[in-house]
Amino acid sequence: MVVCSAVFCQETIQTADTLRKDALNVFMTASDYVKKEIPFINYVRDRKVADVYIISTYETAGSGGMVATFFIVGQGNYIGMADTIKCNISPDDTYDMQRAKEVKALKMVLMRYVAKTPLAQYMNINFTEPLSETVSTDKWNSWVYSASLNAYSNSQKTVSYGFVYGYLSANRITEKSKFQSSFGMDFQKDTYKYEDTTYISSMSDYFGQISYVKSLNDHWSVGGTSYVQSSTYSNFDLSVRVTPGIEYDIFPYSESTRRILTISYRAGVEINNYTEETTRQKMEETLAFHSLTAGFKYIQKWGSINTSLAWSNYFFDWSYNKLGLYTSASLRIIKGLSFNIYGSASLIHDQVSLPIGDTTLEDVLLRRKMQATDYQYYTSFGFTYTFGSIYNNAVNPRFDF
Numbered sequence: 144m145v146v147c148s149a150v151f152c153q154e155t156i157q158t159a160d161t162l163r164k165d166a167l168n169v170f171m172t173a174s175d176y177v178k179k180e181i182p183f184i185n186y187v188r189d190r191k192v193a194d195v196y197i198i199s200t201y202e203t204a205g206s207g208g209m210v211a212t213f214f215i216v217g218q219g220n221y222i223g224m225a226d227t228i229k230c231n232i233s234p235d236d237t238y239d240m241q242r243a244k245e246v247k248a249l250k251m252v253l254m255r256y257v258a259k260t261p262l263a264q265y266m267n268i269n270f271t272e273p274l275s276e277t278v279s280t281d282k283w284n285s286w287v288y289s290a291s292l293n294a295y296s297n298s299q300k301t302v303s304y305g306f307v308y309g310y311l312s313a314n315r316i317t318e319k320s321k322f323q324s325s326f327g328m329d330f331q332k333d334t335y336k337y338e339d340t341t342y343i344s345s346m347s348d349y350f351g352q353i354s355y356v357k358s359l360n361d362h363w364s365v366g367g368t369s370y371v372q373s374s375t376y377s378n379f380d381l382s383v384r385v386t387p388g389i390e391y392d393i394f395p396y397s398e399s400t401r402r403i404l405t406i407s408y409r410a411g412v413e414i415n416n417y418t419e420e421t422t423r424q425k426m427e428e429t430l431a432f433h434s435l436t437a438g439f440k441y442i443q444k445w446g447s448i449n450t451s452l453a454w455s456n457y458f459f460d461w462s463y464n465k466l467g468l469y470t471s472a473s474l475r476i477i478k479g480l481s482f483n484i485y486g487s488a489s490l491i492h493d494q495v496s497l498p499i500g501d502t503t504l505e506d507v508l509l510r511r512k513m514q515a516t517d518y519q520y521y522t523s524f525g526f527t528y529t530f531g532s533i534y535n536n537a538v539n540p541r542f543d544f
Contacts, residue, residue: 165261167253171197180246183262184253188529189478194221195256196444197249200400205316207234207287211245212400215252216444221259228252234287286315301336321356321366344511349373361395368409377513378496380418386411403440409433419498422515430495431458446474446481457493466490479529486522 167184170193178186187193198214209232217224230248232241257263288311295306310327332345349372356366367387372379388409394402410433417426434455441448449471456464467489474482497515506512 162262162265167256167260167262168192168194169197169253170195172199174242176242177246177249181250181253183257183266190444190475191478194219195224195253198401198442198444200442202400204231205285205287205314205321207289207314208232208236209241211248213245213249213252214401215256217256221256224256226252226255234289284315285317286313288313303334305332306330319358322354324351324353326351342505344505346376346511347374348376356390358396361397362392364390364392364396366390375418376511378418378421378498380416381414382416382496383414384411399440401442403438405436405438407436407438409436415496417496417498419500421495422497422499423495424499425495428495432456433458446472448472448474455493457495463493463495465493481527482524483527484522484524486520486524488518488520488522490518491516 163185168187169184170187170190173181173186190196195215195217198216200212200214202210202212204210211230211232213228213230215224215226215228228248228251230244232244236244254266254268257266290312291308291310293306293308295304297304306329308327308329310325312323312325314324315322328347328349330345330347332343335342335344351371352368354366354368356364358364365388367385370382370384370386372382374382386409388407390405390407392399393404393406396403411431413430413432415425415428415430420426432455434453436451436453438451439448440450451469453467454464467487469487471485472483476482494513494515497513502512502514507514
């Protein structure tokens with residue numbers, strides 16, 4: 144049992160309250176774990192009242208892990224102050240290890256700002272590990288390998304589902320070049336029973352892809368992709384694609400975590416052997432094609448936008464083409480109000496492998512085969528409004544499960 148005088152307890156409460164008022168106001172997306180591990184700042188919900196705002200971005204690394212980047216920008220009394228810190232997440236790291244690394248990075252970068260508050264006198268900085276005089280070499284030479292095998296099964300009296308998926312990859316990603324390869328297969332079998340009839344739907348897909356990209360400078364890149372596929376759904380006994388290309392980024396690639404605007408052009412050849420005769424009376428053919436893609440990503444304090452627009456067509460008949468748009472955005476409109484949207488839409492006129500003949504009702508309902516279509520789209524959007532106290536420091540995990 145702890146006993147204290149009323150005066151002492153009151154002074155302690157007042158001191159804690161004063162320190163809380165003097166703490167750095169930070170606007171960022173923070174989990175409960177971050178709030179508990181970094182308690183010496185105020186987590187505010189309104190960017191305009193913050194002394195500092197933090198933008199977090201994540202990119203896939205060549206190791207198969209991630210690189211978390213935190214952009215710290217000062218406002219008000221801290222205007223003109225800005226920092227960037229990166230945190231390397233290994234593919235072997237657990238979620239707990241990942242969040243601990245991120246907290247450690249945030250603590251270090253926030254010290255520059257906390258040093259200007261009265262709370263600085265309570266901070267201690269320690270260095271716990273001895274430094275090695277030499278740096279060990281990477282015995283894998285930046286190569287990363289991955290393999291997975293997954294199976295899913297679900298069954299009841301009238302319906303059963305089964306799915307098997309396997310995947311292999313070997314990648315080597317450096318600042319100068321990027322080599323990626325993947326090989327996989329999936330098999331799905333569904334069984335439906337209705338009265339005295341049993342319907343069986345099965346699909347299989349085998350694929351392999353190898354791509355190589357070479358960095359020419361901070362704006363230009365060249366590369367190529369080879370793709371092999373066998374698919375019952377897409378009517379391919381075997382399809383081989385070889386596609387060289389070139390890409391230009393209007394912004395330097397070094398700024399890719401905050402903004403990127405690329406224009407890429409690809410041209411190649413496609414060799415197809417079909418399972419069934421196509422609508423153009425083909426069982427096999429060789430086709431030339433090209434594509435033009437523009438991609439844009441922008442991350443700022445008001446939100447983020449990620450969009451791409453792609454056009455492709457076959458040279459034998461330019462009416463065999465496809466136009467696709469993908470967009471995702473999160474926008475803060477006013478204090479507490481944000482708008483979120485995700486969507487994709489395609490105008491489809493390039494189904495060269497579409498099989499000839501009528502489609503049965505079973506094929507349509509069970510989706511055994513690709514169907515003729517002129518378009519495809521998906522969208523979701525919504526608004527979020529939050530109001531009340533600007534402070535969001537407390538964490539209470541009770542009854543979370």
